[in-house]
Amino acid sequence: MTKLRALAPSLLLASTLLAAPAFAQRTAPAAAVVDPAIAKLRDAALTDDVAYDIVEGLTTEIGPRPDGSPAEERARQWAVAKLKALGFKNVRIEPYALQNVWVRGAETAEILSPYPQPLRLTALGNSGATPPEGLTLPVAYFASFNDLLLAPAGSLTGKIAFVSNAMQPTQDGSSYGSQGAARFVGPNIAATKGAAAIVIRSIGTDHGRGPHAGNTNFAPGVTPIPAAALSVADAENLERMVKLGKPVTLHLTLTPTVAPTRLSGNVVAEVPGTDPAAGTILIGGHLDSWDLGTGAIDDASGVAITTAAAKRLMDAGKHRRTIRVVWFGDEETGGFGGIAYAKAHAGEVHALAAESDFGADRVWRFETNLPETAKSLADRLAVALAPIGIVRGSGVGGDGTDVGPMLRTGVPAIDLNQSGLRYFDWHHTPEDTLDRIDPEQLRQNVAAWTTMLALVADAPETMGPVTPKK
Amino acid sequence: MTKLRALAPSLLLASTLLAAPAFAQRTAPAAAVVDPAIAKLRDAALTDDVAYDIVEGLTTEIGPRPDGSPAEERARQWAVAKLKALGFKNVRIEPYALQNVWVRGAETAEILSPYPQPLRLTALGNSGATPPEGLTLPVAYFASFNDLLLAPAGSLTGKIAFVSNAMQPTQDGSSYGSQGAARFVGPNIAATKGAAAIVIRSIGTDHGRGPHAGNTNFAPGVTPIPAAALSVADAENLERMVKLGKPVTLHLTLTPTVAPTRLSGNVVAEVPGTDPAAGTILIGGHLDSWDLGTGAIDDASGVAITTAAAKRLMDAGKHRRTIRVVWFGDEETGGFGGIAYAKAHAGEVHALAAESDFGADRVWRFETNLPETAKSLADRLAVALAPIGIVRGSGVGGDGTDVGPMLRTGVPAIDLNQSGLRYFDWHHTPEDTLDRIDPEQLRQNVAAWTTMLALVADAPETMGPVTPKK
Known part of the structure; x- marks a missing residue:
């Protein structure tokens, strides 16, 4: 939505601020205003069906996706077909080898x-x-x-x-x-x-x-x-x-x-931006899963949420920055998917990196490691996310196994944190199946990511490099 | 509590009736009054620990108890030791053979x-x-x-x-x-x-x-x-x-x-009554379980609840009728424990039979097939159970696999029905383990059974024979 940059901030008083009590000023400064078009995108995402469709497809048509397994290979093919069908560009598999793969007996x-x-x-x-x-x-x-x-x-x-x-x-x-x-x-x-x-x-x-x-x-x-x-x-x-x-x-x-050596690979898809020099926004989750369940909350939901949000940006028009969605091939056994990505894309300018790998319950908090020069962006994010129940955390963002190798090169991060209150009931168990996904909470995740992408894709600020989180 | 029989009903106005609204009169007639000593027994049972101790012991020290298995044999020995330690009389195993036992592969x-x-x-x-x-x-x-x-x-x-x-x-x-x-x-x-x-x-x-x-x-x-x-x-x-x-x-x-043939057996224990001619009260649950879980809700809780209630009667003094607690040896594969019991005890006078085999969530209803001549007993039961949230159902009691063969000979029944809203989440699954037992709801069960036994053990009415439920 390049039109956003043409609007004067003073015209964009977010209605959510009008009645904000004093204690809320810390997280939603009155100076931060957001284009109503972003609120519209955000609220439309609350009716999303794309994310659920991806989780249902991966759990039903693939099931468990252990690293380096034939099922993971089928999952990559499934991902390519799905991402192409959704209209993404430059859809491809970036293969890499896994060494010494541990196999259950x-x-x-x-x-x-x-x-x-x-x-x-x-x-x-x-x-x-x-x-x-x-x-x-x-x-x-x-x-x-x-x-x-x-x-x-x-x-x-x-x-x-x-x-x-x-x-x-x-x-x-x-x-x-x-x-x-x-x-x-x-x-x-x-x-x-x-x-x-x-x-x-x-x-x-x-x-x-x-x-x-x-x-x-x-x-x-x-x-x-x-x-x-x-x-x-x-x-x-x-x-x-x-x-x-x-x-x-x-x-x-x-x-x-x-x-011995087995094949794995990252599946990559893009929404090309209008300004290649502005850097790529890297988002995603991981395609592999443990073998006991069908990998619904860990992490079909992560690839689903980020993909559904990127598609909403794609369908809304042209944006400044390229959005790259990666379905990382190996997270569970050592984060080799993220390592392979960082190796393959070393030297490319990344404006931001963010991953979703904590289930599909409501996002309750966001944290960033944006520099002071991009403070206004974080403020706009706080205003835009508040209506869907997301608060600004007091900590520093920049977590994640898949995007970790990129973050360690100084790429800035925004973390959208899901509630972990139920996640470890099912994490890595046979019970990680489709029915653990609450469709309404999944949609709130898509809305959070859509909002974040809409703000970041067209932000005039330069966001990095930053000092990586320890 | 033989003293109960000496008290005039007119002196025993249950306090719970004083403010009863009109619609409650159907289930708790004003004419029915209950000895305050029974309310005291009932309320004391709400602090019971005996039932939980039995469920914990059976699930921890025995675990799965498939019919005719070595574990079931160990469970019988465990039961004998436990029932003797609790002070019951005439504790014994009544063995019988199981034919053509199906064994999982x-x-x-x-x-x-x-x-x-x-x-x-x-x-x-x-x-x-x-x-x-x-x-x-x-x-x-x-x-x-x-x-x-x-x-x-x-x-x-x-x-x-x-x-x-x-x-x-x-x-x-x-x-x-x-x-x-x-x-x-x-x-x-x-x-x-x-x-x-x-x-x-x-x-x-x-x-x-x-x-x-x-x-x-x-x-x-x-x-x-x-x-x-x-x-x-x-x-x-x-x-x-x-x-x-x-x-x-x-x-x-x-x-x-x-x-081929395997050994099973019922474990029997008694609280002897003062009037053998008044007939025996038969209560219990089943000791066997399916093999996937540890048989907590199906049916360690049943033997636990009935045993804990019988012990409370025993500890409260002498009663007219003998209470016989049976831990039936086979329910799951054909009800052979109940059949063996009925064969072994044919011709004995049974005043009443009741079983607990529906988990350990709250008892919400009771139903009987008592004859018109014992109507007053059912009315007293309604009054005594109402304070712990139990209503009189409009149907006819007389269900149960274990006591079924006795009921079919005309023995009257009182059913204390637990809520089934969670029971089939775990029934016959690996998840039927100790942690499914809610100690507070288990205690309410013990209170319900204690109340019922206290009323029936000393009831002056002749209760049967009755026409069995179809």
Whole structure:
């Protein structure tokens, strides 16, 4: 909407400001005004069907999309066809190779004593393997990750560590960072203390039987041990048993393997802008998913939201900046899609980068790392997003695995943060399926992204480079 | 509480009636009065911990308890120890044999075309087996059980029938009867129309990935076909594929077997009464469970609620009638526990029979088939239960698989109906675990049963025999 630049700001008093109470002035300064045409675009996006259609298509016609799998290859072809059908330009696959791809094998576990019961679990990415017949060993219980850290060196020899570290939901998802350590590095720590294997309580906020998959990482020189996540209900049951005071013996079988080189790729599509020198706006989500669910909230919704918003900009007319939508090929196993993108597009001018990878519940907050010279843009964004329930956060934006490699080169960022209160109920579980998507909240996401793109695509400000967020 | 019988009814005006509006008179007649001591017992039960302790113990120390399994045998021993520890008399196992026990095997399924995806399902009890390598066949889709009934004879030859019959929650659980037909008799009907196998949408009200197990039955002379329930999410996904219009091919592997004779047994415990001629009050639930969950709501809660209530009567003093608590050994695969009980106790005078087998959410209604001569007892029950939110239903009581064989001999019944609005979210699934039990609602159940037992144990009325409910 190049016409926006021709309008004098003084004519564009946003109606939402007229009755704003004093305390709101901090987030929506009276000086910031927004073209009513943007409000119209925003509100029209609240009836969007494109995003839901993409999530439904990916979950129904593809399903699970593990990295480097035939399903991921089918997903790329599906993406190309869909993006072309939606009218995007320069639609293509940018292929790259994945090395040493971890592949799930058999995964079973049973308590042998004192109370025989089967357990539901899933191996963590990069887990080592047990012998085919499994391991039978006593359990060493740790109520928290902290307790595991305190275990003396060598104290876990001949044992299966069980870390029952619980996670509570947080709106900003920060508990994933703090409590997720049990998964991210717990297996490595257990290995260094001599453990033969480790099972953790799933990093999740539910109480169900579906275990939460996810990667773990072993430090160089540490031999990976078998590592798995129990469903939260199973971890709670095992914890009750441990607390009854009798020694607990587990039989654990995990037989993952490592495949040699496999093909992956990013799917790229564009809405060409009128001013190539103004830089490209990079947005997207990731096309790959864990294998237990169908990858609806992680992250079909992310590619769907960003694509639906970009299409709305495309259909609304010409804009200054090119919008590039990327369906990144690998996020879950190491962010190799984002790394490949940054390598392929090094040296290109990027005006902004933003990703959607936190489900499809309502966006409640935005944060940026825009410089002082683009302060007015952030102010206009605050005014334009307030009517759909989005507040300006007091922190600094610039998160995301897929766009991370670009952000680290100094590209500025705007984060549109979804509510994380339900996300970790289903994250990486069999339950990540289409029915977890609330169509009304999904539409609010599309409206938020449409609003942001409409402002940024035609902003007169120069936005970067910036100092990357640590 | 034998003292109750010495009090004149006119002295026992229930305070709850004083301000009762006119419309309430139908369910709580002013003439019905209840001993305040019963209200005290009822209200004390709202702090019960015995029931939760039993559910926690059975799910933690035993877990899944399939009929005729070693786990069920361990559960009987656990039950005997627990009932003795609680102070019950005449605690014993009444063993009986189970014939032709269906045993789960491997169970996997994948869509091969047009959109390859794995499916989550579970074989139905009495399902036939596929070859070990599975069946690969086209799907014949039926949106409802009714549509399956309308399929022409022979039209399913060489096909896997897929019945996507949806179930909505009902407070009284009646949708299980109406929509459950797809499981109860759908496989038999599909077999008679030539189907090679059948998959149904789970009979459940959730949208999750945990399939709902359960029995199906084939008519004499009909060879069982492989029959399985897809999780609701998987059925919804498969249905979306079907509606895209391309032929769908499924690969289905089910390898159940049938075991010869296995041992089961009912666990019986008593609170002896002072007047053997007044007849025994038979209450209980079932100890067995399906194998996917740990049998918390189906039916550890049933044995827990009835046992906790009986213990409260025991601890309150002597009563006229003997209360017999039975943890029935087999309900899920044919109600053989109830049949064995009726055979073992034929000829004994039973004053009343009642079971709890519908989870642990709040009791919202009671219904009886008491005769006109015991009308006053039902009126007293209405008065005593109203303060904990229980209304008198307009129907006739007398349901239950476990006590059914006794009811059919003319024993009167009182049904305390739990709300079914959540029950079929988890019924027969992996999700039937301890965390589904709401301790506060469980206590309300104990209070309802304590109240009912207190009234019936010392009631001066003769209650039966009655004409059994059809």
